[in-house]
Amino acid sequence: MPRIQLLRLDHAPALLAFERENRAYFAASVPDRGDQYFDRFDERHASLLTEQAAGLCFFHVLVEDDGEIVGRVNLVDAADGSAELGYRIAERAAGRGLATAAVREARGLAVAQYGLTGLRAVTTLDNPASRAVLARTGFVPVGEIDLDGRPGLRLVCDLQAGPV
Incomplete structure (x- = not known):
């Protein structure tokens, strides 16, 4: 089972590799990161670590024993006791419950480590797997939104309600 780790410089x-290998898979359900993301990856990675060091965001990776990354779970824009959750699981690791387990673990870290x-989370209506993960981990819909021209949902999770 992959371990969740706080993002470090040596994960780059x-x-x-994880982002490149899964680019087309991710683009089927979320907006593509674009070529610039890949062209300027090292610069972007350093920027994320700076945001993390400032306590603005908490970036996590799911790492296999051999060091391969099979997922990400991020808590971004932390302010006033809240953050936005985002996650991605590699195509080859999908359907094994990793997303649900990782989101549950990130919820625990959000309370115990980050206060x-x-x-908050968003997902498109045409992504039933993501909606199921969010429902299983205590997120409830609070409104409809437009995500890059696709209908979606905004969801929230009250961490004070306890673990799910």
């Missing part, structure tokens, strides 16, 4: 090569009391 494995993270870039958060709530999380």
Whole structure:
């Protein structure tokens, strides 16, 4: 079972490989990161670590025993006790419950390590797997939104309600 780790500088090569290998898979359900993301990856990675060091965001990777990254779970824009959750699981690792387990673990870290009391998330209506993960981990819909021209949902999770 992969372990969740807080993003570090030495994760960069494995993270870039993860993003490249799964680019088309991710683009089927979320907006593509674009070529610039890959062209300027090292600069972007350093920027994320700076945001993390400032306590603005908490970036996590799911790492296999061999060092391969098979997922990400991020808590971004942390302010006023809340952050936005985002996650991605590699195509080859999908359907094994990793997303649900990782989101549950990130919820626990949000409370115990980062002092958060709530999380927000968004997903498209045509992504039933993501909606199921969010429902299983305590997120409830609070409104409809437009995500890059696709209908979606905004969801929230009250971390003070306890673990799910």
